[in-house]
Amino acid sequence: MSETLVNRQWFYAKPITDHLTADNFARREVPVPELRQGQALIRNRLISIDPANRLYFAIQNYRRQIELGDVMAAFAIGEVVKSTDPRFRVGDLWHGDFGWQDYAVINSYDRAEYYHRCTPGMSDEDLLGVYGITGMTAYFGVEKVGRLTGRETVVVGGATGACGAIIGQLAKIAGCRVVGFAGGPEKCAWLTGEMGFDAAVDYRAPDMAQRLAAECPDGVDFFSDAIGGAISQATIPLMKKDARWYHFGNMSEYDNMVPGETAPRHDAFLTPELKAICKERNLRPIFLLVFDFYCRRLEAQETLASYIADGRLKAPNTTLSGFEKLPAALIDGSLGSNKLGKLNVRLAG
Amino acid sequence: MSETLVNRQWFYAKPITDHLTADNFARREVPVPELRQGQALIRNRLISIDPANRLYFAIQNYRRQIELGDVMAAFAIGEVVKSTDPRFRVGDLWHGDFGWQDYAVINSYDRAEYYHRCTPGMSDEDLLGVYGITGMTAYFGVEKVGRLTGRETVVVGGATGACGAIIGQLAKIAGCRVVGFAGGPEKCAWLTGEMGFDAAVDYRAPDMAQRLAAECPDGVDFFSDAIGGAISQATIPLMKKDARWYHFGNMSEYDNMVPGETAPRHDAFLTPELKAICKERNLRPIFLLVFDFYCRRLEAQETLASYIADGRLKAPNTTLSGFEKLPAALIDGSLGSNKLGKLNVRLAG
Numbered sequence: 001m002s003e004t005l006v007n008r009q010w011f012y013a014k015p016i017t018d019h020l021t022a023d024n025f026a027r028r029e030v031p032v033p034e035l036r037q038g039q040a041l042i043r044n045r046l047i048s049i050d051p052a053n054r055l056y057f058a059i060q061n062y063r064r065q066i067e068l069g070d071v072m073a074a075f076a077i078g079e080v081v082k083s084t085d086p087r088f089r090v091g092d093l094w095h096g097d098f099g100w101q102d103y104a105v106i107n108s109y110d111r112a113e114y115y116h117r118c119t120p121g122m123s124d125e126d127l128l129g130v131y132g133i134t135g136m137t138a139y140f141g142v143e144k145v146g147r148l149t150g151r152e153t154v155v156v157g158g159a160t161g162a163c164g165a166i167i168g169q170l171a172k173i174a175g176c177r178v179v180g181f182a183g184g185p186e187k188c189a190w191l192t193g194e195m196g197f198d199a200a201v202d203y204r205a206p207d208m209a210q211r212l213a214a215e216c217p218d219g220v221d222f223f224s225d226a227i228g229g230a231i232s233q234a235t236i237p238l239m240k241k242d243a244r245w246y247h248f249g250n251m252s253e254y255d256n257m258v259p260g261e262t263a264p265r266h267d268a269f270l271t272p273e274l275k276a277i278c279k280e281r282n283l284r285p286i287f288l289l290v291f292d293f294y295c296r297r298l299e300a301q302e303t304l305a306s307y308i309a310d311g312r313l314k315a316p317n318t319t320l321s322g323f324e325k326l327p328a329a330l331i332d333g334s335l336g337s338n339k340l341g342k343l344n345v346r347l348a349g
Numbered sequence: 350m351s352e353t354l355v356n357r358q359w360f361y362a363k364p365i366t367d368h369l370t371a372d373n374f375a376r377r378e379v380p381v382p383e384l385r386q387g388q389a390l391i392r393n394r395l396i397s398i399d400p401a402n403r404l405y406f407a408i409q410n411y412r413r414q415i416e417l418g419d420v421m422a423a424f425a426i427g428e429v430v431k432s433t434d435p436r437f438r439v440g441d442l443w444h445g446d447f448g449w450q451d452y453a454v455i456n457s458y459d460r461a462e463y464y465h466r467c468t469p470g471m472s473d474e475d476l477l478g479v480y481g482i483t484g485m486t487a488y489f490g491v492e493k494v495g496r497l498t499g500r501e502t503v504v505v506g507g508a509t510g511a512c513g514a515i516i517g518q519l520a521k522i523a524g525c526r527v528v529g530f531a532g533g534p535e536k537c538a539w540l541t542g543e544m545g546f547d548a549a550v551d552y553r554a555p556d557m558a559q560r561l562a563a564e565c566p567d568g569v570d571f572f573s574d575a576i577g578g579a580i581s582q583a584t585i586p587l588m589k590k591d592a593r594w595y596h597f598g599n600m601s602e603y604d605n606m607v608p609g610e611t612a613p614r615h616d617a618f619l620t621p622e623l624k625a626i627c628k629e630r631n632l633r634p635i636f637l638l639v640f641d642f643y644c645r646r647l648e649a650q651e652t653l654a655s656y657i658a659d660g661r662l663k664a665p666n667t668t669l670s671g672f673e674k675l676p677a678a679l680i681d682g683s684l685g686s687n688k689l690g691k692l693n694v695r696l697a698g
Contacts, residue, residue: 038409060387063458109412111461111640291460295644 005032009071010100010326016057018255020335022327025072038108040088042078044098046124046319048132049074049329049343050162051226054254062112062291063097072100072326075114075133077124093118095132100326102347113294119301129162129342130308130315131301133290137248138166139300140293141224142174145246145286150175152221155212155238157231159197160187162317162342163248167224168197169313176222179215181208181231183337190340195314209234219243225285228252229269236274239283247285251335316341323347354381358420359449359675365406367604369684371676374421387457389437391427393447395473395668397481398423398678398692399511400575403603411461411640412446421449421675424463424482426473442467444476449675451696462643468650478511478691479657479664480650482639486597487515488649489642490573491523494595494635499524501570504561504587506580508546509536511666511691512597516573517546518662525571528564530557530580532686539689544663558583568592574634577601578618585623588632596634603684665690672696 006029013026035041056066056073066073076098080088085108088094096115098104106115118127129135141163142148154171158164159180168191171178179199180191188200199215201208212234219240225232229252239245253268270278278284293300307313318339320329325345333339355378362375384390405415405422415422425447429437434457437443445464447453455464467476478484490512491497503520507513508529517540520527528548529540537549548564550557561583568589574581578601588594602617619627626632642649656662667688669678674694682688 036409038414060385060456060458062460064456065387107413108410109461111411112458113460 005103006030007032007101007103008323009102010323011071012057012066012068015068020054020057020255020331022331025327032103033105035082035084035105038085039083040080040085040094040106041082042094042096042098042104042106043081044076044078044102044104044347045093046128047074047076047098047100047326047345047347048128048134049326049334049345050134051249051251051254051334053330054335058254062114062289073097074099075128076104077118077127078104093120093124093127095127102323113291113297116297119298124346125317125319125342125344126315128344129317130166130304130313134162134342135166135304135315136294136297136300137288137290138163138170139304140290140296141246141248141288142167142170144288144293145244146171146174146222146224147244148174148176148222152176153216153218154178154222154224155216155220155235156180156197156224157228157235158226158249158251159191159195159200160337160340161226164224164226165191165195165316165341166313167246168195169307171222171224172196172198173307173312177216179212181212181227187340194316203231203234209237213238222246225249226251232269233271233274236277236283239277239281241281243281243283245283245285247287254335317344318342319344319346321346354452355379356381356450356452357672358451359672360420361406361415361417364417369403369406369604369680371680374676381452382454384431384433384454387434388432389429389434389443389455390431391443391445391447391453391455392430393425393427393451393453393696394442395477396423396425396447396449396675396694396696397477397483398675398683398694399483400598400600400603400683402679403684407603411463411638422446423448424477425453426467426476427453442469442473442476444481451672462640462646465646468647473695474666474668474691474693475664477693478666479515479653479662483511483691484515484653484664485643485646485649486637486639487512487519488653489639489645490595490597490637491516491519493637493642494593495520495523495571495573496593497523497525497571501525502565502567503527503571503573504565504569504584505529505546505573506577506584507575507598507600508540508544508549509686509689510575513573513575514540514544514665514690515662516595517544518656520571520573521545521547522656522661526565528561530561530576536689543665552580558586562587571595574598575600581618582620582623585626585632588626588630590630592630592632594632594634596636600684666693667691668693668695670695 010025080092154176156164156168160182168178178197180197181203182188191197191200201211216238220238222244225247226249228250329345333343359374429441503525505513505517509531517527527546529546530552531537540546540549550560569587571593574596575598577599678694682692
């Protein structure tokens with residue numbers, strides 16, 4: 001018999017009341033089970049920390065809702081260390097919902113789109129970020145909802161986030177004027193400097209709506225909206241008739257989610273005046289499920305890689321190190337927006 | 350409170366020893382559960398009966414292995430009768446692994462390729478057959494493995510089966526000479542008559558290898574192999590160098606499956622002489638997982654529908670009626686080959 005491996009796990013231990021806190025999680029150590037036929041043992045290397053993780057507690061959408069006792073769910077990059085199925089080759093890197101743990105067992109029938117072998121030769125950070133769900137959410141949102149024709153004005157809410165930073169850069173590549181929202185002068189400077197945005201607006205400024213209007217003299221053609229709330233309230237009045245509105249997150253509302261709702265609420269910030277504007281100008285928030293386009297993942301990856309290769313696209317990320325950092329990374333880093341670009345936690349191995 | 354619906358189920362009740370028999374199944378009635386958020390209640394209309402069902406007991410491949418107490422698994426067409434998710438609209442038809450039961454509960458996260466909304470306006474039989482997994486197995490096998498250039502010779506094992514009949518017709522459409530195996534003179538006449546094959550060989554005839562050789566004077570370019578055994582033994586010696594071999598089933602071996610094996614064994618029938626031929630001529634059986642091509646399902650469906658519309662393709666099927674027929678349909682009909690084309694069971698409602 002081989003030595004039994006120990007699997008450290010963070011699990012959902014105490015019900016959330018409103019904000020997610022470190023108290024909601026607890027640690028445990030369990031043995032790694034023996035594999036049966038058709039399985040692989042994955043050793044987690046890099047775990048993705050995303051605002052959407054917060055939603056896993058509130059709804060079931062592309063995965064089962066997290067219940068008390070469950071290992072905290074998260075996308076990750078891991079290595080096949082043991083296999084009983086020719087589909088899983090020892091040494092290959094896989095992307096999947098491996099969760100907050102050292103080891104995950106996956107099955108040959110786990111055919112959800114987000115279980116896939118990774119293209120060799122790329123960094124774990126890029127595999128999880130620009131070539132992962134983050135990058136695909138950006139790419140297909142710009143393609144399907146943005147449909148940018150150049151010389152248009154694009155506003156990006158949450159522009160320092162993993163998706164927002166890529167969406168803004170894709171809009172620049174398409175020849176648009178790009179204005180991003182960020183919190184504080186430093187992040188604003190990063191957007192216009194490092195990310196090449198045309199302008200940045202500090203959403204903490206009391207006159208942020210006026211600042212945004214000044215940066216969008218011709219109105220807004222495409223609004224990439226991951227936050228909702230005051231940012232959407234400032235942008236909607238500037239949107240042109242039939243402008244496109246990609247609403248792929250609603251971070252400002254996550255703590256107000258009504259359990260049982262299917263998607264983040266998108267209308268809590270819509271005052272009667274804004275609703276009238278939306279009706280008059282034919283403005284509707286468009287949700288996409290990125291997995292509906294996932295069979296085109298490699299095509300998108302190829303295009304994104306070509307932009308990176310010729311220097312037009314940067315895939316910024318922040319990586320924390322160590323299993324013990326996981327809850328804080330989600331609570332302070334991702335939900336608290338204390339990071340730039342994609343946030344990950346690397347396991348010590 | 351609404352009236353509680355009763356769900357009739359056939360479940361796996363007694364371990365299989367070698368052949369599958371009616372004794373391995375038992376019936377029960379359970380209440381239909383209340384839906385939670387993100388679910389739909391499906392009322393089963395037409396249940397697919399396939400040789401591959403036998404494999405569900407032996408291995409886990411694209412679905413979890415069936416264990417004692419589980420509802421017997423099967424693809425089916427069903428109608429959404431209740432929903433708590435906008436993705437599932439009441440009245441829509443869905444294709445999925447709904448099993449041998451009146452009602453199935455499906456989830457928004459059941460994103461396996463085989464859960465999908467059906468194109469409206471088609472018969473349940475076609476949705477499950479030529480536009481379902483059967484048709485896709487045929488279509489992508491011919492496209493990916495067959496790569497037919499016309500004027501080639503194609504041999505189809507299991508030609509009266511759901512896939513084989515379509516593969517043979519697709520090869521005819523591609524301009525090939527098509528020879529099919531069938532059991533008995535009546536089925537052979539059906540192949541050359543109704544299905545338009547160039548020749549049929551009765552695999553029960555003692556001189557079947559000689560008969561096949563006589564029908565393939567130029568050798569075999571593509572072998573569509575769903576059966577293995579004596580049929581493969583007769584065909585392999587006729588195959589040309591680098592001939593293509595699509596081996597998508599191995600019915601002759603299903604009762605000999607070693608639990609824990611990942612795929613049907615393909616070499617039980619390979620004598621040392623045949624192995625030498627395979628090596629010399631570079632002949633290897635190619636397995637495809639149809640779901641790896643499922644994102645192109647609608648494209649294949651469109652092509653197949655155009656062939657049906659212009660009369661070049663027929664999608665034969667046999668439909669039995671009534672919940673009580675399910676075990677016999679699988680055991681005698683599908684595994685016993687007492688049917689032509691696709692076999693289904695329609696539930697009385």
